[in-house]
Amino acid sequence: MEKLDLLIHIAHWAALGLCLWPSYLVFRDLADVSQFWLETKRQVVMSTWYRRHVYLLLSILAMAAAAYTHLVYSVGNLYLTVGIIAITVLQILAGYFNPGWMMRSAQHSSEFVSVKEAEDFIPKDYEVLVIEKDGAARAHTDYELWRPHIVGNEEGLNGENVVMTYCALTNLGMAYKPEIEGKPVNLKVMSQIENNLIMWDTHSGEPIQQLWGRYECSGEQGPQMPQYPVFKMPFSAFAKAYPNGQVFKRRRVLMKENPLVALYDKFWEALFYMAIHRQKQEAEPVFPTLKHKDNRLHPKLPVWGFNVGDDYVCYSADFVRAQGNLINTVVGDKQIVVHWSEEYQSLGIWYSDEPVSEIDFFGNSNCGQLQRVETVKAGCFYAMWYNFFPSTDVNRQ
Numbered sequence: 399m400e401k402l403d404l405l406i407h408i409a410h411w412a413a414l415g416l417c418l419w420p421s422y423l424v425f426r427d428l429a430d431v432s433q434f435w436l437e438t439k440r441q442v443v444m445s446t447w448y449r450r451h452v453y454l455l456l457s458i459l460a461m462a463a464a465a466y467t468h469l470v471y472s473v474g475n476l477y478l479t480v481g482i483i484a485i486t487v488l489q490i491l492a493g494y495f496n497p498g499w500m501m502r503s504a505q506h507s508s509e510f511v512s513v514k515e516a517e518d519f520i521p522k523d524y525e526v527l528v529i530e531k532d533g534a535a536r537a538h539t540d541y542e543l544w545r546p547h548i549v550g551n552e553e554g555l556n557g558e559n560v561v562m563t564y565c566a567l568t569n570l571g572m573a574y575k576p577e578i579e580g581k582p583v584n585l586k587v588m589s590q591i592e593n594n595l596i597m598w599d600t601h602s603g604e605p606i607q608q609l610w611g612r613y614e615c616s617g618e619q620g621p622q623m624p625q626y627p628v629f630k631m632p633f634s635a636f637a638k639a640y641p642n643g644q645v646f647k648r649r650r651v652l653m654k655e656n657p658l659v660a661l662y663d664k665f666w667e668a669l670f671y672m673a674i675h676r677q678k679q680e681a682e683p684v685f686p687t688l689k690h691k692d693n694r695l696h697p698k699l700p701v702w703g704f705n706v707g708d709d710y711v712c713y714s715a716d717f718v719r720a721q722g723n724l725i726n727t728v729v730g731d732k733q734i735v736v737h738w739s740e741e742y743q744s745l746g747i748w749y750s751d752e753p754v755s756e757i758d759f760f761g762n763s764n765c766g767q768l769q770r771v772e773t774v775k776a777g778c779f780y781a782m783w784y785n786f787f788p789s790t791d792v793n794r795q
Contacts, residue, residue, distance in 0.1 A: 403471075410467040410474045414482045417460035420453035421486045424493035428589050430500070431492065433685045440591060444614060447588065447598075447605060454494055457486055500666050501587040504546040505561050505576065509647050510536060513637045516645035522634035526645075527564070527571035527776070529626050531556045535640040537633065538562050538571060542648045544670050545663070547595060548585045549646055550576070560626050561585065562646070563608050565595035566674045567684060568782040569700060570775055573626035574611055583623060593683045593782050609775070609786045627770035630777050631744035639742055639759065683781060690788040697781035702745050703790065704774040706730025710790040712783055715745050717793045726753035727794050735768060747771045 427438050427446035446453070461483050467473045516537070520526070526537040534556035543549060543564035550561035564571045567590060576583040581601070588598040588605050595608040604613040611622040636643060653660045677684045681697050695701065695714065703712035709730040718725060718738045725736040735748040739759035748761055748768040757763035761770065775783065784790060 406467055406471050407473050410464055410471075410479075413460045413463035413467065414474070414479065417457045417464060417486045418482060418489075421457040421489040421493075424450055424453050424457075425489035427493070428497065429489075429493040430497055430589055433590065433687060437687050443589075443591060444605065448603075450494060454490060457490060461486055497587055497589050499662075501545055501547045503548040503586045504648070505548045505550045505585050506552055508546070508549045508551045509649055510551070510644035511647050513641060513643055513645060516633070516647065517637075519647065520633045520645065522632065522637075524633050525630050525777075526633050526636050527562065528629050528631060528636060528640075529555060529560060529562065529573045530629075530640070531558050531560070531626075533640075535636070535643040536562070536646065537636045537640075537643060538564070538646040539633075540564065540566060540569075540571075542646050543571065544674070545667065546648060547587050548597065562628075563595065563597065565590070565593075565608050566670070567593040567677055568595070568609070568778055569678070569698075570594075570608070570778045570782070571628050572608055572611070572775065573628050574623040575626065576623060578613065578623055579621045590685065592687050592689060592785055593677075593685050594786065607786075609782075625772045627772050627774055628776050629744055629746060629770070629774070631742050635742040635744065677779075688781060688785045690785045691781070692784045692788070694792050695780045697779065699780045700777040701780045701783055702736075702747060702774055702776055703778055703783040703787065704729070704747060704771050705787070706732045706734070706771075706773070708789075710787045711792075711794050712778075712780070712790050713745070713747075713793055714780075718745060721795070724754075724757065725795060726750075729794070734771065735763070745776070747774050 423446050426432050426436050427443045468479045520539055526539055528535055528537050536555055544566055548563050559575055560573050561576050562571055562573050584600040585597045588596045597606045604615055612620045651659045673684050701712040701714050707730040711729050713736055718736055723738040727734050733750045735750045735754050737746050737757050742759040748770055750768050752765055754763040754765045761768040
């Protein structure tokens with residue numbers, strides 16, 4: 399009997415240790431809040447992501463074994479056993495479940511209202527992220543995008559399937575056609591890596607970094623989701639340019655509908671507000687996980703970064719204004735026009751067959767109608783742009 403008792407004691411303490419370790423890995427690598435203090439390499443995060451279901455199962459079985467040996471054989475300390483199981487549960491909730499709960503994707507179910515209705519909840523001078531197709535346009539405010547991170551609906555934009563993805567840490571909205579090599583992509587929020595949103599596709603299970611738009615497993619040259627041009631402007635300018643435009647409005651859960659979810663949402667919204675305010679005010683990023691740093695521009699200066707092939711360039715709005723609101727340059731093998739519209743307070747970046755001398759907000763130029771560059775990351779914080787694209791040129795003329 400003494401030998402049996404010893405084995406039961408060993409099994410109990412082994413179970414407590416086993417439930418803690420895999421749940422800790424899930425918390426460390428996949429929970430958003432853990433990265434305030436913990437830094438994990440990308441390949442480790444990905445390894446944990448692919449093994450998360452196994453880690454969850456191991457933790458659950460180990461918790462059950464620890465509880466069973468304590469209740470049936472009175473092995474171990476009650477408070478210690480309950481405490482370790484409680485920590486395990488919290489780590490699982492934070493890493494495995496909470497990112498999806500906290501940032502509930504609205505890829506297929508977003509509500510868009512008229513400009514007139516949007517005047518009730520958007521100040522006139524507030525900046526909005528805009529996507530446009532054949533004169534039809536949608537505007538999105540950052541604070542409406544904070545929580546879903548992924549926005550779209552079945553109707554699409556003028557019949558085009560397009561979703562807006564948003565990362566507050568990067569100060570970046572990117573519009574994608576949610577498909578890769580013709581196959582549909584169903585996007586959910588995974589977490590963040592190096593201060594940029596990382597999503598995942600429920601069809602394939604593969605992570606997708608927002609700034610890359612491709613499956614993590616496909617490598618640097620892998621196929622990407624097609625991008626749509628995104629530009630910024632004050633809401634009043636959007637209303638003037640696109641009076642029949644649509645404006646994204648997030649549906650909030652009311653207390654009378656579900657008090658628990660409503661309180662949960664209010665808690666995370668308050669935390670988001672504090673973290674984003676700090677991210678915008680301080681030079682150092684909220685999550686100290688950037689791999690590449692550069693001092694040519696202030697880390698939190700908004701820049702309009704883009705690429706043509708392997709040639710990466712970024713511009714600040716102040717620099718463009720200082721050049722008389724118009725820059726003709728070459729990026730990759732393309733003639734590019736960078737233009738600041740005083741009338742609409744918006745920076746536009748366009749393809750052109752030749753240098754232009756006159757252009758307006760809509761791309762009407764002395765060389766004809768121009769097309770916006772689809773790879774533009776409008777208003778992205780310089781620190782994050784440089785971190786992901788360290789070969790970037792700055793304010794090219």
